[in-house]
Amino acid sequence: xxxxxxxxxxxxxxxxxxxxxxxxxRSINGWTLVAMAQETDDPVKIEVYTRFVNHRKTNExxxxxxxKEYLQKYPKDNDQYTQYLLKWVVIxxxxxxxxxxxxxxxxxxxxxxxxxxxxxxxxxxxxxxPALIHLGxxxxxxxxxxxNEAFNADAQAxxxxxxxSIEAGKSPESWLPFKGKDDxxxxxxxxxxxxxxxxxxxxxxxxxxxxxxxxxxxxKSPSIYYFLAAAYESGPYKTMAATYQTTFAGKEETxxxxxxxxxxxxxxxxxxxxxxxxxxxxxxxxANAQNKTQWSNKLAEFYKFRHQGSxxxxxxxxxxxxxxxxxxKPN
Numbered sequence: 001x002x003x004x005x006x007x008x009x010x011x012x013x014x015x016x017x018x019x020x021x022x023x024x025x026r027s028i029n030g031w032t033l034v035a036m037a038q039e040t041d042d043p044v045k046i047e048v049y050t051r052f053v054n055h056r057k058t059n060e061x062x063x064x065x066x067x068k069e070y071l072q073k074y075p076k077d078n079d080q081y082t083q084y085l086l087k088w089v090v091i092x093x094x095x096x097x098x099x100x101x102x103x104x105x106x107x108x109x110x111x112x113x114x115x116x117x118x119x120x121x122x123x124x125x126x127x128x129x130p131a132l133i134h135l136g137x138x139x140x141x142x143x144x145x146x147x148n149e150a151f152n153a154d155a156q157a158x159x160x161x162x163x164x165s166i167e168a169g170k171s172p173e174s175w176l177p178f179k180g181k182d183d184x185x186x187x188x189x190x191x192x193x194x195x196x197x198x199x200x201x202x203x204x205x206x207x208x209x210x211x212x213x214x215x216x217x218x219x220k221s222p223s224i225y226y227f228l229a230a231a232y233e234s235g236p237y238k239t240m241a242a243t244y245q246t247t248f249a250g251k252e253e254t255x256x257x258x259x260x261x262x263x264x265x266x267x268x269x270x271x272x273x274x275x276x277x278x279x280x281x282x283x284x285x286x287a288n289a290q291n292k293t294q295w296s297n298k299l300a301e302f303y304k305f306r307h308q309g310s311x312x313x314x315x316x317x318x319x320x321x322x323x324x325x326x327x328x329k330p331n
Contacts, residue, residue: 132162201235222281229274275299
């Protein structure tokens with residue numbers, strides 16, 4: 001008799017609470033989740049499902065545990081209860097992955113797990129912008145905090161896709177952990193450039209220039225200009241200087257050799273500009289002192305090469321460097 005009373009009470013409870021829809025957040029492919037009551041004389045089933053109902057709106061984590069327990073205890077059931085819980089669990093796990101991803105990246109620094117979770121998120125929603133942003137920037141964090149290059153290629157792909165989406169007009173609900181749209185774009189461009197430096201320095205130049213053009217803290221950072229100088233130096237300068245040395249050095253000047261030298265000098269001038277910006281941005285901050293000395297030496301070396309051994313005008317160049325627009329990458 002007491003089970004009959006429980007059964008009737010349970011049916012009334014479920015009808016009262018679950019004959020509702022979850023809205024957009026609780027739908028899969030247009031399926032709105034609605035649960036119907038069914039009669040049962042299993043007190044455990046009643047208790048577990050009631051626990052799910054009681055926590056569903058106020059404590060989703062507890063509701064999830066109850067739902068999983070129900071499905072584990074009654075794996076052969078295929079009634080409306082089971083179908084409802086199966087779909088609810090799918091949606092909860094999908095949303096939980098989205099909540100977990102930034103915590104894995106920015107708090108736990110667990111990049112292996114983050115990229116695994118991120119790929120699951122994007123398998124569900126190919127163009128989910130927050131995941132693209134987080135996974136793009138995570139490659140930079142993995143490199144700088146863990147010396148882990150395993151995610152470089154994926155991070156660049158995610159960052160580039162996020163950039164295209166944002167520049168096409170899309171935006172996430174929140175720009176965190178960044179300060180807004182421009183800061184997000186600057187950091188993503190910076191990530192692409194930074195991660196390209198070692199293996200494809202020539203491809204690092206344009207994203208680094210773009211990163212420095214936004215009015216963000218990055219524009220004031222000496223590192224972005226140093227990396228830009230390094231990209232020019234280890235990319236086009238290295239290639240063009242080697243070609244010039246092999247093809248034209250020690251030979252009579254020709255129209256072809258003159259043109260090659262002019263193009264090489266344009267690259268050197270870009271390097272001088274970038275090093276001057278790095279030195280200027282370093283300022284008098286003690287944290288930048290050692291790097292500033294190295295950058296200043298590089299700057300003086302290339303400046304004197306372009307000015308017949310003279311450093312006249314070099315100090316003025318540094319003083320006004322940050323007030324000038326960044327020159328574009330030469331064609």
